[in-house]
Amino acid sequence: MGEVNIAVVGATGAVGREMVKVLEERNFPVANLVLLASQKSSGEFLKFNGKKIEVSELTKNSFKNIDFALFSAGSSISKKYATHAVTAGAVVIDNSSAFRMDNQVPLVVPEVNPQDAFKHNGIIANPNCSTIQLVVALKPVYDKAGIKRIIVSTYQSVSGTGKKAIDELMEQTKAILNKKKIKREVYPHQIAFNILPQIDEFENNAFTREEMKMIHETKKIMHDDDIKITATAARVPVLYGHSESVYLETEKIMDIKSLKQIYLKMPGIKLVDDIHNAKYPLAIMSEIYDEVMIGRLRKDLAVKNGINMWIVANNLRKGAALNAVQIAELLLGSQEK
Amino acid sequence: MGEVNIAVVGATGAVGREMVKVLEERNFPVANLVLLASQKSSGEFLKFNGKKIEVSELTKNSFKNIDFALFSAGSSISKKYATHAVTAGAVVIDNSSAFRMDNQVPLVVPEVNPQDAFKHNGIIANPNCSTIQLVVALKPVYDKAGIKRIIVSTYQSVSGTGKKAIDELMEQTKAILNKKKIKREVYPHQIAFNILPQIDEFENNAFTREEMKMIHETKKIMHDDDIKITATAARVPVLYGHSESVYLETEKIMDIKSLKQIYLKMPGIKLVDDIHNAKYPLAIMSEIYDEVMIGRLRKDLAVKNGINMWIVANNLRKGAALNAVQIAELLLGSQEK
Numbered sequence: 001m002g003e004v005n006i007a008v009v010g011a012t013g014a015v016g017r018e019m020v021k022v023l024e025e026r027n028f029p030v031a032n033l034v035l036l037a038s039q040k041s042s043g044e045f046l047k048f049n050g051k052k053i054e055v056s057e058l059t060k061n062s063f064k065n066i067d068f069a070l071f072s073a074g075s076s077i078s079k080k081y082a083t084h085a086v087t088a089g090a091v092v093i094d095n096s097s098a099f100r101m102d103n104q105v106p107l108v109v110p111e112v113n114p115q116d117a118f119k120h121n122g123i124i125a126n127p128n129c130s131t132i133q134l135v136v137a138l139k140p141v142y143d144k145a146g147i148k149r150i151i152v153s154t155y156q157s158v159s160g161t162g163k164k165a166i167d168e169l170m171e172q173t174k175a176i177l178n179k180k181k182i183k184r185e186v187y188p189h190q191i192a193f194n195i196l197p198q199i200d201e202f203e204n205n206a207f208t209r210e211e212m213k214m215i216h217e218t219k220k221i222m223h224d225d226d227i228k229i230t231a232t233a234a235r236v237p238v239l240y241g242h243s244e245s246v247y248l249e250t251e252k253i254m255d256i257k258s259l260k261q262i263y264l265k266m267p268g269i270k271l272v273d274d275i276h277n278a279k280y281p282l283a284i285m286s287e288i289y290d291e292v293m294i295g296r297l298r299k300d301l302a303v304k305n306g307i308n309m310w311i312v313a314n315n316l317r318k319g320a321a322l323n324a325v326q327i328a329e330l331l332l333g334s335q336e337k
Numbered sequence: 338m339g340e341v342n343i344a345v346v347g348a349t350g351a352v353g354r355e356m357v358k359v360l361e362e363r364n365f366p367v368a369n370l371v372l373l374a375s376q377k378s379s380g381e382f383l384k385f386n387g388k389k390i391e392v393s394e395l396t397k398n399s400f401k402n403i404d405f406a407l408f409s410a411g412s413s414i415s416k417k418y419a420t421h422a423v424t425a426g427a428v429v430i431d432n433s434s435a436f437r438m439d440n441q442v443p444l445v446v447p448e449v450n451p452q453d454a455f456k457h458n459g460i461i462a463n464p465n466c467s468t469i470q471l472v473v474a475l476k477p478v479y480d481k482a483g484i485k486r487i488i489v490s491t492y493q494s495v496s497g498t499g500k501k502a503i504d505e506l507m508e509q510t511k512a513i514l515n516k517k518k519i520k521r522e523v524y525p526h527q528i529a530f531n532i533l534p535q536i537d538e539f540e541n542n543a544f545t546r547e548e549m550k551m552i553h554e555t556k557k558i559m560h561d562d563d564i565k566i567t568a569t570a571a572r573v574p575v576l577y578g579h580s581e582s583v584y585l586e587t588e589k590i591m592d593i594k595s596l597k598q599i600y601l602k603m604p605g606i607k608l609v610d611d612i613h614n615a616k617y618p619l620a621i622m623s624e625i626y627d628e629v630m631i632g633r634l635r636k637d638l639a640v641k642n643g644i645n646m647w648i649v650a651n652n653l654r655k656g657a658a659l660n661a662v663q664i665a666e667l668l669l670g671s672q673e674k
Contacts, residue, residue: 149640153490153582155532155571174514177507188615195492195573195580195620197633197647202612206593206635215638228639232582232647234492236532237574243532245490245569245582256543275539278525283532296534298543301552302565303486310534310569 003031004332007066007090009081010073011035011055012044014163015095018321019070020046028325029332036062037073063088068328071095072320086122091331093124093324097209100125100217107220110326111268112139116221117330124327129319130154130210130233130242131217136269136292136318137246137311140262142222146251148305150229152214155236155243156199157283160315161186169237187235196235208233241286242319244311253305256297263294268318273297281312290317340368341669344403344427346418347410348372348392349381351500352432355658356407357383365662366669373399374410400425405665408432409657423459428668430461430661434546437462437554444557447663448605449476453558454667461664466656467491467547467570467579468554473606473629473655474583474648477599479559483588485642487566489551492573492580493536494620497652498523506574524572533572545570578623579656581648590642593634600631605655610634618649627654 006023010016016037023030033048035055042057056062058081063069069085071078072095082092082099099105106116107125112135117124127135134152141147158165165186172182172192182190189196199210207215210233219225236243263271270291272281281293292313300306313319343360347353353374360367370385372392379394393399395418400406406422408415409432419429419436436442443453444462449472454461464472471489478484495502502523509519509529519527526533536547544552547570556562573580600608607628609618618630629650637643650656 151488151584153569155492155573170514173510177511177514189619190621193575193621195575197580197582197617197619198612198615205638206612206633207638228637230584230637230639230643230645232490232584232633232645234580234582236492238530238532243534243571245534245571247488247567247569247584275535275543278535280534282526284527284530296543296569300565300567301542301544302567306567308567308569 003029004067005032005034005065006030007034007036007063007069007085009036009058009069009071009077011046012037012041013072014159015072015316015320017046018316019072019324020048022317022321022325024049026325026329028329034062034066060084063090066090068093070324070328072324082123091120091124092122093126093327095126095320095324097128097213099123100127100213101220107217108327109135109221109323110330111136111266113221113223114330117327126320126324126327127217127221128210128213129160129315130156130244131214131221132319132323133242133292133311133313134214134244134246135218135221137294137309138222138248140266141248141250141254141259141307144262145254147227147248148251149249150218150227151247152229152231153245154231154233155238155245155283156233157238157241157315158191158235159240160242166239169239173237191235192237194237197232199233199235207231238283240314240316241283241312242315243281243283246309246311247300248307248309249303250305250307254307256299256307259297259307268292269294271295281310283312286312286314290314290322292318340366341404342369342371342402343367344371344373344400344406344422346373346395346406346408346414348383349374349378350409351496352409352653352657354383355653356409356661357385359654359658359662361386363662363666365666371399371403397421400427403427405430407661407665409661419460428457428461429459430463430664432463432657432661434465434550436460437464437550438557444554445664446472446558446660447667448473448603450558450560451667454664463657463661463664464554464558465547465550466497466652467493467581468551468558469656469660470579470629470648470650471551471581471583472555472558474631474646475559475585477603478585478587478591478596478644481599482591484564484585485588486586487555487564488584489566489568490582491568491570492575492582492620493570494575494578494652495528495572496577497579503576506576510574528572529574531574534569536570536572575620577651577653578620578649579652580618580620583646583648584637585644585646586640587642587644591644593636593644596634596644605629606631608632618647620649623649623651627651627659629655
């Protein structure tokens with residue numbers, strides 16, 4: 001594999017830092033790593049393969065000789081700078097929601113729709129965290145038995161909101177333990193020892209944007225607009241790892257034993273389902289494992305095509321940074337053939 | 338209303354203490370209040386209407402002249418002592434799971450099936466906390482449009498497990514903030530900053546007992562064995578208040594506006610659904626409000642009979658102590674007529 005030049009846009013953010021880590025951990029063939037951020041964060045240093053790399057200010061001219069530009073600095077930055085990267089000859093892998101539903105932009109999870117990655121026009125979108133772990137778990141069921149309906153309720157960690165939200169949870173928790181007044185800045189309500197049934201803004205249909213992302217993105221990635229999917233997204237006082245309670249209704253009856261056998265063989269999936277030893281996916285396990293963890297697999301007792309499962313993944317890694325790097329690996333692998 | 342003699346069995350537990358509080362707050366017509374507990378807890382004092390009442394040791398002979406015996410000391414205590422209370426002439430209102438599925442024992446939520454309370458043979462069962470708040474929210478939908486299916490995922494607070502679990506969450510949280518090792522005794526895994534998709538033991542069908550309680554009890558209370566219901570119960574790092582993400586499929590189409598109008602008029606329900614001002618039910622609100630709080634009401638975009646909602650209630654009060662006292666009020670009210 002030839003070495004390539006990589007730019008990380010939003011390098012000092014929670015996901016940007018994970019991108020740099022993931023590139024190192026996976027021995028990604030990096031020739032030059034260019035770290036980009038806002039003027040405020042430029043001048044900081046991040047470690048990569050034992051070297052300190054200075055963060056530069058993002059400008060239109062930051063993308064000379066860049067092969068892959070990994071964006072994770074929010075939608076408005078992606079909308080403003082992605083075309084400059086493409087014009088300079090880079091492939092943009094964008095972690096924001098800016099282009100996800102754009103017909104010209106593939107939305108890719110390498111375990112699910114790798115073929116789509118090759119149909120890009122310069123930009124490939126990385127799906128939302130809560131969608132990625134869902135579709136990785138759904139794909140083998142879909143291929144084997146078809147999926148008619150999906151009903152999902154999420155338990156999402158604060159790191160999905162960013163570093164400030166992690167600080168807010170920790171500070172509020174400390175305040176409550178010390179019987180002091182809590183401060184709120186990031187979330188509209190206390191997040192410590194509480195559950196917020198709101199992630200992102202509300203749309204006119206009374207769903208949140210986070211819920212609508214799961215609905216729209218799942219259909220696009222699965223190439224199936226007929227799947228009936230509904231979602232409820234909730235924020236929980238957890239630092240890392242999103243959990244999802246997922247109910248599926250399949251076209252054909254699928255037995256749990258065969259599904260377990262399939263999951264055991266799937267790359268990117270870790271089956272954690274030994275209930276009599278209290279083994280099932282836990283949010284805190286996502287700090288150790290990069291795989292999408294699946295457990296609590298069981299048949300609905302009332303509907304013969306119904307399956308319940310519990311899905312956990314690290315929202316900053318498989319839900320963001322790792323998936324983006326895997327997309328770059330996919331394209332690179334193909335170039336090598 | 339004539340005054341009656343009340344015994345609270347398990348008076349020093351988390352629910353028992355709430356029972357005493359609720360009796361006082363609601364000006365329940367108490368002549369004598371007898372507080373009963375294990376030998377270990379006897380000799381403690383609890384306050385009731387400004388007086389200190391000593392806790393006595395529970396024995397077979399504790400129920401002389403008692404009109405209502407409110408039990409909340411676990412299944413085995415209920416099984417051992419309920420008949421002694423009945424023989425002594427008391428009506429037992431039992432908060433344990435001992436008799437809930439017994440055909441001879443009504444399972445009652447006063448807002449839902451008050452008529453059943455009067456069919457008792459000495460014992461009335463109080464449903465499980467997660468069932469009570471669910472059926473209170475479902476009843477008006479059921480009456481208006483019929484319910485075919487229910488898919489529920491819960492976010493249950495640690496107080497449902499008892500006082501030791503509250504301590505465990507607080508101690509683990511402190512340990513993590515201070516970068517110390519956590520201790521586990523009550524739960525099989527760390528509960529601080531984590532989500533556990535297990536409540537109670539697993540049954541052979543891979544559902545937990547908590548999940549099966551919701552399934553069986555809902556059908557019994559609603560007098561409808563044909564409702565297709567499936568449940569996933571998860572424990573969250575919250576102190577008080579259970580939250581539930583509920584998906585319903587109705588027989589007839591039900592519009593959200595009419596449903597809101599119905600909820601606004603229902604006693605025992607507080608509609609909290611003003612999303613554009615970030616108002617929806619929160620677990621921490623259950624420390625203030627006794628009502629079952631309902632919000633995030635919206636139509637499924639894919640299935641025309643589908644409705645999503647978010648339900649929160651205080652698991653120690655409406656989910657246990659308050660419901661038990663309301664059952665006693667119901668019986669007393671009728672005796673007065």
